Amino acid sequence: MDTKVLIIGSQGQIGTELTAYLTARYGAANVIESDIQQKNPSPCTFVALDATDKNAVYELVKKENIDTVYLLAAMLSATGEKFPDKAWALNMNTLFICLDLAKEKHIKKLYWPSSIAVFGPTTPRVLTPQFTVCEPTTVYGISKQAGERWCEWYHNKFGVDVRSIRYPGLISYTAPPGGGTTDYAVDIFHKALQQGSYECFLGPQTELPMMYMPDAIRATVELTEAEADKVKIRSGYNLAAFSFTPEQLAAEIRKHIPTFEIQYKPDFRQQIADNWPASIDDSVAREHWGWKPEYSLPQMCSDMILHLQEQYAL
Numbered sequence: 107m108d109t110k111v112l113i114i115g116s117q118g119q120i121g122t123e124l125t126a127y128l129t130a131r132y133g134a135a136n137v138i139e140s141d142i143q144q145k146n147p148s149p150c151t152f153v154a155l156d157a158t159d160k161n162a163v164y165e166l167v168k169k170e171n172i173d174t175v176y177l178l179a180a181m182l183s184a185t186g187e188k189f190p191d192k193a194w195a196l197n198m199n200t201l202f203i204c205l206d207l208a209k210e211k212h213i214k215k216l217y218w219p220s221s222i223a224v225f226g227p228t229t230p231r232v233l234t235p236q237f238t239v240c241e242p243t244t245v246y247g248i249s250k251q252a253g254e255r256w257c258e259w260y261h262n263k264f265g266v267d268v269r270s271i272r273y274p275g276l277i278s279y280t281a282p283p284g285g286g287t288t289d290y291a292v293d294i295f296h297k298a299l300q301q302g303s304y305e306c307f308l309g310p311q312t313e314l315p316m317m318y319m320p321d322a323i324r325a326t327v328e329l330t331e332a333e334a335d336k337v338k339i340r341s342g343y344n345l346a347a348f349s350f351t352p353e354q355l356a357a358e359i360r361k362h363i364p365t366f367e368i369q370y371k372p373d374f375r376q377q378i379a380d381n382w383p384a385s386i387d388d389s390v391a392r393e394h395w396g397w398k399p400e401y402s403l404p405q406m407c408s409d410m411i412l413h414l415q416e417q418y419a420l
């Protein structure tokens with residue numbers, strides 16, 4: 107495939123796996139990964155980059171002849187509530203820099219992640235539709251909702267080819283998530299294997315939409331590579347795989363680790379989760395560009411435990 111991509115924020119939970127996937131798909135010579143600093147080894151070229159520095163992003167795009175940018179740098183929901191001004195500045199400034207690069211035709215395509223955080227307490231919680239009330243209550247959610255509006259505006263006004271998914275909570279074993287409300291669904295596996303027990307920061311009945319990372323990565327690339335006329339929504343697509351509560355996840359983990367114990371100590375993240383959907387209707391993504399998840403909750407659990415047992419040499 108004739109493309110050269112830049113991943114911004116490549117060392118995070120999504121970026122680590124997207125970088126590996128795209129490197130395997132396009133070849134190391136066609137993928138550049140960038141982040142504020144390098145934490146993990148890179149399968150392609152790594153460039154240290156401050157994504158809020160427009161000139162630095164521009165120089166890198168030009169030097170490397172980039173046509174597609176995956177902009178993943180962001181502050182998530184829980185950390186965003188602690189640092190609202192920093193969350194807003196990071197999440198919005200980086201988006202404007204990339205939208206403007208696309209508007210000025212320095213890049214051809216932009217992928218930017220949205221989130222279920224665009225929804226709020228006035229949104230229907232069960233099978234949340236694609237088009238519905240969006241009154242987010244977190245700074246992260248407000249930034250994602252505003253970002254979606256801006257993406258659509260740049261597309262309508264200047265023809266910017268921007269694509270976006272409203273990710274549910276993402277579960278993976280490679281790189282840890284950072285500062286989200288759905289992070290418990292990753293931490294729980296590490297603690298289950300290392301300690302046999304977990305103290306959960308959400309209550310037992312808190313149902314949230316979730317997805318295994320291989321599905322999320324495949325969706326991201328499928329949407330980014332889709333023919334432009336199939337991408338009829340330029341704000342953010344709803345995407346779903348499965349939903350569960352901490353209690354249901356613990357029961358699934360117990361099928362592999364029968365002695366696993368869970369305690370509940372909800373903190374400020376409970377309120378964030380209570381304002382998010384329990385499940386998502388992703389029929390529009392299925393219809394427009396053929397999205398279909400592959401992993402169920404039991405399949406995700408088995409795969410997570412298998413890989414983490416290897417990591418911890420158990």
Ligand code: AKB
Pocket residue numbers: 182183184220221222223246273274275276285286287288289
């Ligand atoms: C978070 O919990 O903030 C993220 C998200 C759902 O966007 N994982």
